[in-house]
Amino acid sequence: MTWTLDAEQIPALARGAAVLGTGGGGDPHIGALLAAQALDRHGPVEVVSVDDVPADARVVMVAMMGAPTVMVEKLPSLDEVVTPVRALEPFLDGPVTHIACAEVGGVNSTIPIVAAAAMGLPLVDGDAMGRAFPELQMVLPTLAGVDATPMAFADDKGNTGVLTTVDNAWAERIARVACVEMGCSVMIAIFPQSGAQLSQTMVAGSLTKAAAIGQAIAAARDANEDPVARAVEALGGRELFGGKVVDIERATTTGFARGRARIEGDGGALELSFQNEHLLAQVDGVVLATTPDLIIVLEHDSGEPITTEGLRYGQRVRVIAAPSDERWHSTEALALVGPRYFGYDIEAHRFDGEREVA
Amino acid sequence: MTWTLDAEQIPALARGAAVLGTGGGGDPHIGALLAAQALDRHGPVEVVSVDDVPADARVVMVAMMGAPTVMVEKLPSLDEVVTPVRALEPFLDGPVTHIACAEVGGVNSTIPIVAAAAMGLPLVDGDAMGRAFPELQMVLPTLAGVDATPMAFADDKGNTGVLTTVDNAWAERIARVACVEMGCSVMIAIFPQSGAQLSQTMVAGSLTKAAAIGQAIAAARDANEDPVARAVEALGGRELFGGKVVDIERATTTGFARGRARIEGDGGALELSFQNEHLLAQVDGVVLATTPDLIIVLEHDSGEPITTEGLRYGQRVRVIAAPSDERWHSTEALALVGPRYFGYDIEAHRFDGEREVA
Numbered sequence: 001m002t003w004t005l006d007a008e009q010i011p012a013l014a015r016g017a018a019v020l021g022t023g024g025g026g027d028p029h030i031g032a033l034l035a036a037q038a039l040d041r042h043g044p045v046e047v048v049s050v051d052d053v054p055a056d057a058r059v060v061m062v063a064m065m066g067a068p069t070v071m072v073e074k075l076p077s078l079d080e081v082v083t084p085v086r087a088l089e090p091f092l093d094g095p096v097t098h099i100a101c102a103e104v105g106g107v108n109s110t111i112p113i114v115a116a117a118a119m120g121l122p123l124v125d126g127d128a129m130g131r132a133f134p135e136l137q138m139v140l141p142t143l144a145g146v147d148a149t150p151m152a153f154a155d156d157k158g159n160t161g162v163l164t165t166v167d168n169a170w171a172e173r174i175a176r177v178a179c180v181e182m183g184c185s186v187m188i189a190i191f192p193q194s195g196a197q198l199s200q201t202m203v204a205g206s207l208t209k210a211a212a213i214g215q216a217i218a219a220a221r222d223a224n225e226d227p228v229a230r231a232v233e234a235l236g237g238r239e240l241f242g243g244k245v246v247d248i249e250r251a252t253t254t255g256f257a258r259g260r261a262r263i264e265g266d267g268g269a270l271e272l273s274f275q276n277e278h279l280l281a282q283v284d285g286v287v288l289a290t291t292p293d294l295i296i297v298l299e300h301d302s303g304e305p306i307t308t309e310g311l312r313y314g315q316r317v318r319v320i321a322a323p324s325d326e327r328w329h330s331t332e333a334l335a336l337v338g339p340r341y342f343g344y345d346i347e348a349h350r351f352d353g354e355r356e357v358a
Numbered sequence: 359m360t361w362t363l364d365a366e367q368i369p370a371l372a373r374g375a376a377v378l379g380t381g382g383g384g385d386p387h388i389g390a391l392l393a394a395q396a397l398d399r400h401g402p403v404e405v406v407s408v409d410d411v412p413a414d415a416r417v418v419m420v421a422m423m424g425a426p427t428v429m430v431e432k433l434p435s436l437d438e439v440v441t442p443v444r445a446l447e448p449f450l451d452g453p454v455t456h457i458a459c460a461e462v463g464g465v466n467s468t469i470p471i472v473a474a475a476a477m478g479l480p481l482v483d484g485d486a487m488g489r490a491f492p493e494l495q496m497v498l499p500t501l502a503g504v505d506a507t508p509m510a511f512a513d514d515k516g517n518t519g520v521l522t523t524v525d526n527a528w529a530e531r532i533a534r535v536a537c538v539e540m541g542c543s544v545m546i547a548i549f550p551q552s553g554a555q556l557s558q559t560m561v562a563g564s565l566t567k568a569a570a571i572g573q574a575i576a577a578a579r580d581a582n583e584d585p586v587a588r589a590v591e592a593l594g595g596r597e598l599f600g601g602k603v604v605d606i607e608r609a610t611t612t613g614f615a616r617g618r619a620r621i622e623g624d625g626g627a628l629e630l631s632f633q634n635e636h637l638l639a640q641v642d643g644v645v646l647a648t649t650p651d652l653i654i655v656l657e658h659d660s661g662e663p664i665t666t667e668g669l670r671y672g673q674r675v676r677v678i679a680a681p682s683d684e685r686w687h688s689t690e691a692l693a694l695v696g697p698r699y700f701g702y703d704i705e706a707h708r709f710d711g712e713r714e715v716a
Contacts, residue, residue, distance in 0.1 A: 087522075090448060158524040159532060164445075166516040174517060177535040 001052060005113065005123070006044040007036045009211060016214030017109035018305035019231060020206065022294045024132035024277035025105010026064065027307060030075060035110035038078055038117040045113055046122040048098065050204040053124055057195030058092055060085055061102040061128060062115040065136065065153065065175060066185035067257045067276070076187055080156060081114045084189035087152035087160045092192055100124040100198075102139060102190065104206050105132035106307060111187070123207070128191065130203035130325040131294050134256055134276035136175060137168035138337045140327055141191050141201040151175065151190040155182040184252070203325050209234075217303045227303025228318050235296070237322030238353050240281055240288050241270040242300060245315045250308075261311050263319065270319060272297070274308040279342050281319055289321035290339045292328035293351040296320040323351035359410060363471065363481070364402040365394040367569060374572030375467035376663035377589060378564065380652045382490035382635035383463010384422065385665060388433060393468035396436055396475040403471055404480040406456070408562040411482055415553030416450055418443055419460040419486060420473040423494070423511065423533060424543035425615045425634070434545055438514060439472045442547035445510035445518045450550055458482040458556075460497060460548065462564050463490035464665060469545070481565070486549065488561035488683040489652050492614055492634035494533060495526035496695045498685055499549050499559040509533065509548040513540040542610070561683050567592075575661045585661025586676050593654070595680030596711050598639055598646050599628040600658060603673045608666075619669050621677065628677060630655070632666040637700050639677055647679035648697045650686035651709040654678040681709035 005013070010032050018028035025031075039045065053059065062085060064076065085096055099116040101109055104127050116123040128139035136148055148171040154160040161178060165171040171190070179186045193201060213234045220230040232239055243265025250259030261272045270288070273280040278295035281288045289295050297306045300316035327333060329350060335341065338348040363371070368390050376386035383389075397403065411417065420443060422434065443454055457474040459467055462485050474481040486497035494506055506529040512518040519536060523529040529548070537544045551559060571592045578588040590597055601623025608617030619630045628646070631638040636653035639646045647653050655664045658674035685691060687708060693699065696706040 157528070159522070159528050161519055161521045161532065163519045164517070170515070170517050173539050174519065174536050177539040178532050181531050181535040 001049045003047050004044045005039070005047050007039040010036045010039065010110070012214030012218060013207065013211040014106060014110055014214070015217060015305060016210035016212065017104045018106040018307065019213050019235070019296055019298070020130070020210055020294065021103070021105030021132040021305070022277045022296055023274055023306070023308040024134065025103060025109065026107030027310065028106030028305065031107040031110035034075065035113040038114040041078070042117040042120065045116045047125045047207060048122045050124060050126045050198045050202050053098055053195035053198055055194065055196035057097045058094055059098040059100050059124060059193045059195060059198065060088060060096045060189050061100045061191045062112045062187070062189050063102040063108045064111050064185060065179050065188045067252045076156065078114060078118050080154060080187050081111055082118050083154040083160060084152035084187050085115060085119065087154065087162055088150055088189045088192065091150035091162060096121065098122050098124055098195070100202070101127035101207070103127055103129045103132040104210055108132065109207065109210060124198065124202065125207045126198070126202035126204045127206045128202060130206055132277050133337055136172040136190065139191065140203065140325070141193065142168045142336065143327060143330070143333055144197070144200045146191060146193055146197060146201055148190050150192065151188060153178060153186045153188045155186050221302065228298050228300070228320070231298060231303050232320055235294070235320065235322040236353070237294070237296070237320050240319045240321050241265055241267060241283065242318040243270065245311055245313055245317060248311050248313060257309055259308070263317060272319070273344065275342055276308060278308065280339060280344055281321065287346055287349055289351065290346065290349045291342065292324040292333065292337045292348065294322040294324060296322065321351055359407040361405050362402045363397070363405050365397040368394045368397065368468070370572030370576055371565065371569040372464060372468055372572070373575060373663060374568035374570065375462045376464040376665065377571050377593070377654055377656070378488070378568055378652065379461070379463030379490040379663070380635045380654055381632055381664070381666040382492065383461060383467065384465030385668065386464035386663065389465040389468035392433065393471040396472040399436070400475040400478065403474045405483045405565060406480045408482060408484045408556045408560050411456055411553035411556055413552065413554035415455045416452055417456040417458050417482060417551045417553060417556065418446060418454045418547050419458045419549045420470045420545070420547050421460040421466045422469050422543060423537050423546045425610045434514065436472060436476050438512060438545050439469055440476050441512040441518060442510035442545050443473060443477065445512065445520055446508060446547045446550065449508035449520060454479065456480050456482055456553070458560070459485035459565070461485055461487045461490040462568055466490065467565065467568060482556065482560065483565045484556070484560035484562045485564045486560060488564055490635050491695055494530040494548065497549065498561065498683070499551065500526045500694065501685060501688070501691055502555070502558045504549060504551055504555060504559055506548050508550065509546060511536060511544045511546045513544050579660065586656050586658070586678070589656060589661050590678055593652070593678065593680040595652070595654070595678050598677045598679050599623055599625060599641065600676040601628065603669055603671055603675060606669050606671060615667055617666070621675060630677070631702065633700055634666060636666065638697060638702055639679065645704055645707055647709065648704065648707045649700065650682040650691065650695045650706065652680040652682055654680065679709055
C-alpha cells in the first residue's frame with residue numbers, strides 16, 4: 001500500500017510517534033515543525049508499506065543522534081538532513097531509493113520525512129524498533145545480522161564523516177564520541193539495506209500506527225472524552241499509575257540524557273528511570289514495567305506525550321505500559337536492550353495487560 | 359634527486375628521526391623494526407626529493423595518531439598501515455602516487471616507509487613539520503591553507519572512518535576522540551596534496567637529514583668521540599644542560615602523554631614540560647627554549663634519543679635546543695604551536711646559538 005503524507009497529517013503523526021517514542025526521540029513540536037516546513041517547500045511524501053518496497057531498493061535510515069536535551073536547542077536545516085545521505089551514497093552500489101525511520105519518536109519520525117521530502121524519495125511505513133532506544137545498535141537489523149555501516153554523520157558546521165566498523169556496537173562507540181565532540185547532536189544516515197531485507201528488520205506500519213494514536217488523542221479531546229484512555233486503547237496497553245511529578249534528577253553524560261523522576265499519586269510513588277527513553281517504572285521497589293516494553297508518560301488531562309527532557313516538577317501525568325515488538329523479548333535481544341544492559345540489576349518484565357496496578 | 363632506502367639504512371634514519379622528533383613520534387626501535395620488516399618483505403623504497411615530485415602527483419601523508427605510551431604497546435601490522443590510504447582513495451581524483459611523512463619522529467618517520475614499501479610507491483624526502491608536534495593541524499600545510507581532509511583513520515580491529523571537516527582543528531578534534539575511543543592509537547592517511555603544493559608545505563630533505571644525524575651519532579660512537587657533540591653539530595643546535603632525571607610526572611589524558619620531568623645537574627635543575635613532545639625547558643624559572651624550536655633529550659654518553667615516554671628516573675641525559683623551520687616563527691604559526699597554545703603563559707623564545715647556558 002502507498003499513501004501520501006502532507007503537512008496536515010504531521011501534527012497527529014508527530015504526537016503519536018512521541019507516544020511510541022517512550023519519552024525519547026526529541027520534542028514532537030519541533031519534529032512537526034521541521035517536517036511541515038519540508039513538506040511545504042518540497043511537496044508531499046509518498047509512504048510505502050514494507051511489503052511494497054521493491055526487493056532491490058536501496059533503503060537508508062536517517063536520524064538525529066545525540067542528547068535530546070541538546071536536540072531541542074539545535075534544529076537542523078533541511079540541507080543538513082540530506083548531507084549524511086549524500087555522504088553515504090559513494091559507499092553504496094547506487095543512489096538511495098527509499099528513506100526509512102530508525103525509531104519512532106518526536107524528532108526521529110519526522111527527520112526522515114524531511115529527508116524524503118528534500119530528496120524527492122518515498123518513505124518506508126515502518127521503523128527499526130517499534131519504539132525509541134538510546135543507542136545505534138539497538139535495532140532489529142542488528143538482531144538480523146545487518147551492519148549499521150557504512151554510516152555517515154554530519155553536524156551543523158559542515159563537518160561530515162563516514163564509518164565502516166567491525167560490528168554495530170563499534171559504530172555506536174565511535175559515532176557517539178564524534179557526536180559528543182561535534183556538539184551532542186549530529187544527523188546520521190545508517191543501516192543501508194535492500195528492500196528484500198526489510199520484512200526481517202522493520203516493525204511494519206509504525207508510521208500509520210503513530211498517526212492513528214495521534215488522531216485518537218485529538219479525537220478524544222474534540223469529543224470531551226479521556227485522551228489517555230483512547231491512547232491506551234490504541235496502544236493495546238495498560239495504565240500503570242497517575243500522579244504528580246515531585247522530583248527529577250537528570251544529567252547529560254557521555255552524550256545521553258540520563259535521570260530519574262518521582263511521581264506521587266494515590267497508589268504511592270512511582271519511580272521512572274530513563275536514558276533518553278523511559279526504561280524502568282517501579283512503585284515502592286516493585287517493578288511494574290521495564291525496557292524493552294514501552295513506558296509512556298502522558299499529560300494527565302490532554303494526553304499529550306511528555307518526553308524525558310520535558311518532565312517538569314508539578315506536572316500531573318499518567319504512566320502507561322504497552323507491549324514491545326515480540327522480537328525484543330528473545331534472549332539475544334534482551335542482551336542488547338534489556339534492563340541489565342542499562343545497568344539495572346533486574347530481569348526484563350513482559351507486558352501483562354491483566355496485571356493490577358500496584 | 360632520488361635515492362633508494364633499504365633495510366640497512368633504517369637504524370640510522372630511525373635514530374636521527376627520533377632526535378628531530380623532540381621526544382615524540384614513538385619509540386625509534388619499534389619504528390625501525392616495522393620499517394625493516396616491510397623493506398625485507400616488499401623490497402627497497404625509492405625516496406624522491408620534494409623538487410622532483412611531479413606537479414600532478416597525488417601525495418598523502420601516513421602516520422600513527424595517538425598517545426606514544428600506547429603506541430609502544432600496539433604495533434600495527436603492515437596491512438593496517440595501508441588500510442587508511444585505501445580508504446581515502448575513493449575521495450581523491452585517482453590513486454595515490456606518493457607517500458609522505460607528516461612529522462619526523464621514531465614511528466612517524468618509519469610508518470610512511472612501511473606504507474610506501476607495502477604499496478610499491480615512492481616516498482617524499484621531507485615532512486610537514488621538520489620536527490614532531492602532538493596535534494594533526496600543527497603542520498606547515500595548515501599554514502599554507504591546505505585542508506587536512508578528506509582524511510582516513512583505521513584501527514587494529516578493522517574499524518575505519520573518513521572525515522571531511524570545515525577546518526583542520528575540527529579534523530583534529532573529531533579524529534582525536536575517535537582515536538581515544540578506538541584504543542588511543544590509529545593509523546591515518548591525511549593532507550592529500552598535489553606535487554605542486556609540496557614546495558610550500560614541506561620541510562624538504564628531512565629524511566636525508568635524519569639519516570645524517572643518526573649516522574653522525576653512530577660514527578662518533580665507533581670513533582670513541584662524543585655522540586652528543588656530533589648530534590649538536592649536525593643539528594646546528596646548542597647543548598642546554600646535562601644532568602640526572604630525578605622526577606617525572608606523567609598522565610595520558612585526552613589521548614596525549616602529558617607531563618613534566620626534572621633534571622638535576624651542576625647548573626641547578628632543568629624542568630622539561632611535554633605533551634607527546636618536549637615543549638618547554640626552564641632552569642630555575644628561566645626559560646631556555648620553547649616550542650616551536652626543538653628541545654631534544656639524549657642519553658648522556660651514547661647520544662641515544664630519549665622519547666618523552668622513555669624518560670626514567672636516574673637516567674643521565676643532556677638536553678639540546680635547535681632551531682625549528684623558520685616558518686614556525688610567524689605570528690600565525692605561533693598561534694598554532696607556540697607555548698600559549700599548550701597552556702604555558704610565556705612568549706615563544708627564538709633559538710639563539712650564542713646564549714650561555716643558565
